[in-house]
Amino acid sequence: MALLSVNSLCAYYQTELYGISRTVRAVDGVTFELYPNEIYGLAGESSCGKTTLIKVISGNVKPPLKVISGSVDYQFGSYAVDMLHVPKEDLRRNVRWKEISYVMQGSMSVLNPVRKVIKTFEDIVETHDQITNRREFLEQVTAHINRLGLPTEVLSSYPHQLSGGMKQRVAIALATLFQPSLIIADEPTTALDVVVQRGVLQMIKDIQGASNNTVLLVTHDMAVHANVADRVMIMYAGRIAEEAPTETIFNAPLHPYTQHLIGSLPMIGERSNKAALKGTPPNLANPPSGCRFHPRCPYAMEVCQTTVPDLVLVKQRHRVACHLIKEASA
Amino acid sequence: MSANGKLLDVQHVTVEFHIGGLMGGSLLVAVNDISFSMESDRPAIFTLAGESGRGKTTLSRLLLHDLDPTRGKVLFEGRDLATIRKRNDLKEFMKKVQPVFQNPFETFSPLRRVDAYLFDTALNFGVASDRQDAARVVDGALRNVGLSLDEVSKRYPHELSGGQIQRVSVARSLISRPKLILADEPVSMVDASLRMEIVNLFRKLRDEQKVSIIYITHDLATAYYISDRIAIMLRGYIVELGPVEDVLNRPAHPYTQLLKESVPEPLPADRESWAKHIELGTTEVKEYGREGCKFAARCPYVMDICRKADPPDVLVNQQTVKCYLYT
Numbered sequence: 001m002a003l004l005s006v007n008s009l010c011a012y013y014q015t016e017l018y019g020i021s022r023t024v025r026a027v028d029g030v031t032f033e034l035y036p037n038e039i040y041g042l043a044g045e046s047s048c049g050k051t052t053l054i055k056v057i058s059g060n061v062k063p064p065l066k067v068i069s070g071s072v073d074y075q076f077g078s079y080a081v082d083m084l085h086v087p088k089e090d091l092r093r094n095v096r097w098k099e100i101s102y103v104m105q106g107s108m109s110v111l112n113p114v115r116k117v118i119k120t121f122e123d124i125v126e127t128h129d130q131i132t133n134r135r136e137f138l139e140q141v142t143a144h145i146n147r148l149g150l151p152t153e154v155l156s157s158y159p160h161q162l163s164g165g166m167k168q169r170v171a172i173a174l175a176t177l178f179q180p181s182l183i184i185a186d187e188p189t190t191a192l193d194v195v196v197q198r199g200v201l202q203m204i205k206d207i208q209g210a211s212n213n214t215v216l217l218v219t220h221d222m223a224v225h226a227n228v229a230d231r232v233m234i235m236y237a238g239r240i241a242e243e244a245p246t247e248t249i250f251n252a253p254l255h256p257y258t259q260h261l262i263g264s265l266p267m268i269g270e271r272s273n274k275a276a277l278k279g280t281p282p283n284l285a286n287p288p289s290g291c292r293f294h295p296r297c298p299y300a301m302e303v304c305q306t307t308v309p310d311l312v313l314v315k316q317r318h319r320v321a322c323h324l325i326k327e328a329s330a
Numbered sequence: 331m332s333a334n335g336k337l338l339d340v341q342h343v344t345v346e347f348h349i350g351g352l353m354g355g356s357l358l359v360a361v362n363d364i365s366f367s368m369e370s371d372r373p374a375i376f377t378l379a380g381e382s383g384r385g386k387t388t389l390s391r392l393l394l395h396d397l398d399p400t401r402g403k404v405l406f407e408g409r410d411l412a413t414i415r416k417r418n419d420l421k422e423f424m425k426k427v428q429p430v431f432q433n434p435f436e437t438f439s440p441l442r443r444v445d446a447y448l449f450d451t452a453l454n455f456g457v458a459s460d461r462q463d464a465a466r467v468v469d470g471a472l473r474n475v476g477l478s479l480d481e482v483s484k485r486y487p488h489e490l491s492g493g494q495i496q497r498v499s500v501a502r503s504l505i506s507r508p509k510l511i512l513a514d515e516p517v518s519m520v521d522a523s524l525r526m527e528i529v530n531l532f533r534k535l536r537d538e539q540k541v542s543i544i545y546i547t548h549d550l551a552t553a554y555y556i557s558d559r560i561a562i563m564l565r566g567y568i569v570e571l572g573p574v575e576d577v578l579n580r581p582a583h584p585y586t587q588l589l590k591e592s593v594p595e596p597l598p599a600d601r602e603s604w605a606k607h608i609e610l611g612t613t614e615v616k617e618y619g620r621e622g623c624k625f626a627a628r629c630p631y632v633m634d635i636c637r638k639a640d641p642p643d644v645l646v647n648q649q650t651v652k653c654y655l656y657t
Binding site: 008044046139193194195197198199202205220222223224226228246247250251261262263264265266267269270271273274275276277280281 | 381491492494495508521522524525526527529530548551552554555578579588589590592593594595596597598599601604605607608
């Protein structure tokens with residue numbers, strides 16, 4: 001049973017200014033499923049639609065972003081939610097933070113600089129429940145952050161007193177307060193250095209292991225996916241290029257874009273020449289026809305310029321959208 | 331040419347900042363007794379790496395003569411930067427040392443065409459006498475980075491991709507034919523598919539244009555890929571300095587060992603070792619203010635002496651290591 005099913009989702013940014021209309025096709029026909037108890041990695045370069053996809057699946061669609069077609073359905077145990085049609089009040093009270101929580105990129109700006117950390121915890125809890133017994137609440141929050149390996153002093157500190165890694169871990173503690181079914185982590189370690197990054201990702205992994213929920217980890221750093229994710233999806237220009245278990249993505253990638261992405265990763269202890277991909281990332285307001293990767297693809301054929309390749313299942317749990325790849329015969 | 335054959339010579343430099351109010355507050359030593367040098371006859375790429383909040387930005391401001399050290403000296407071609415006061419001298423210095431910044435979209439104003447910056451640089455530094463001459467110089471610099479004036483002229487920053495605009499930023503720094511380029515996190519804002527393009531460009535500049543580069547980064551994998559020597563910084567100190575192969579393949583300082591272990595390798599098969607739990611530093615101010623070795627609280631080999639006094643610099647194989655383990 002899938003926790004989240006996204007079906008041929010198209011979400012565009014549509015603007016009209018002084019009679020000039022512009023459409024940016026940020027998410028264009030994306031279909032995938034998330035299952036309980038997994039870490040799902042989402043990778044791709046900037047402006048390939050990662051953040052737009054997250055906005056839609058977390059129910060944060062505001063103009064100029066519009067969902068053109070498709071569906072986003074959740075199944076939290078026996079509680080089913082159609083994300084595109086759920087009433088706002090329901091979303092705020094019962095879904096956000098209780099079932100889906102979100103760890104943002106710059107956690108430095110998540111915490112209110114003039115309030116102590118504990119106040120931020122209070123604010124979040126009060127959105128959902130009344131705090132009746134303050135002492136009991138404090139005990140619960142303390143137990144929660146201690147379980148995550150954070151010292152109790154954090155609660156009575158102001159954000160500027162904490163280091164970047166500590167603030168990011170506080171943001172994760174906030175996101176996991178209600179034991180949500182899905183944690184969306186959008187570039188949670190981009191601003192951090194490698195040692196702190198390792199600590200933060202280990203914490204996310206531990207939480208996932210302890211409560212068997214689902215983590216959607218978005219980052220462009222393939223090395224992070226190699227170490228953390230169970231399955232990885234590679235997005236290119238608003239579409240899924242490839243989706244497979246982590247080992248397959250790294251050891252036997254099929255899409256030319258994935259192959260380049262994996263092949264160009266620098267590693268300590270190895271200095272052979274790594275080529276950069278030629279060309280520039282596509283502009284989603286005016287994407288290339290056919291396969292959107294064809295202007296940069298070393299194997300581009302005529303069919304690539306005209307026809308959009310289907311996302312086909314090549315073997316179990318491995319889907320690729322490329323004209324070079326044939327569907328596994330059933 | 332300088333007297334001692336050194337392009338850049340940093341001698342025991344310390345920078346202190348006073349934080350807090352007028353009466354109270356404390357002293358933050360952002361850069362602590364740092365020494366390193368670069369040869370002038372052998373162009374090289376020198377990497378400064380380490381955790382965030384370790385004084386690398388302060389050091390880059392120091393080398394660009396934007397900040398004077400509290401103690402110590404920075405010599406460029408034998409001349410102390412603190413003696414550069416006159417406008418013309420400063421201009422000469424800026425011609426020879428050029429920066430490349432982290433975020434190319436912040437480097438250039440969104441309201442100004444990017445080629446305007448290139449022409450300004452050429453004319454202000456007196457590299458070109460008029461606009462026509464400047465166009466030739468600018469085109470030459472752009473060709474060095476794999477672009478041309480036709481491609482970027484009359485274009486605004488948003489019309490170029492991240493990789494392109496960062497290359498324009500590098501081209502701008504090349505116009506005055508510098509001897510040294512200081513690149514502060516030049517690839518951290520650039521897309522993964524374009525990152526190698528910038529990194530390869532630095533290699534090419536070193537080999538073909540004979541430009542020395544100081545590459546400031548936290549990405550050890552690209553540092554290993556391009557640099558000749560590397561310095562690992564921790565809380566204002568250089569804890570380990572040496573040839574990049576030695577430092578990253580056989581790290582001697584416990585902090586470098588932790589750092590190297592923490593770099594995620596793009597190999598799903600080895601995820602076990604990376605998943606080993608680690609201890610993180612507490613708040614930044616606490617670690618800066620600590621007596622003795624700044625890594626003592628997290629070091630697995632900590633001894634009593636580490637908490638009392640600064641460790642000395644010890645030569646281990648090819649690398650200089652600041653640690654009591656090797657005394």
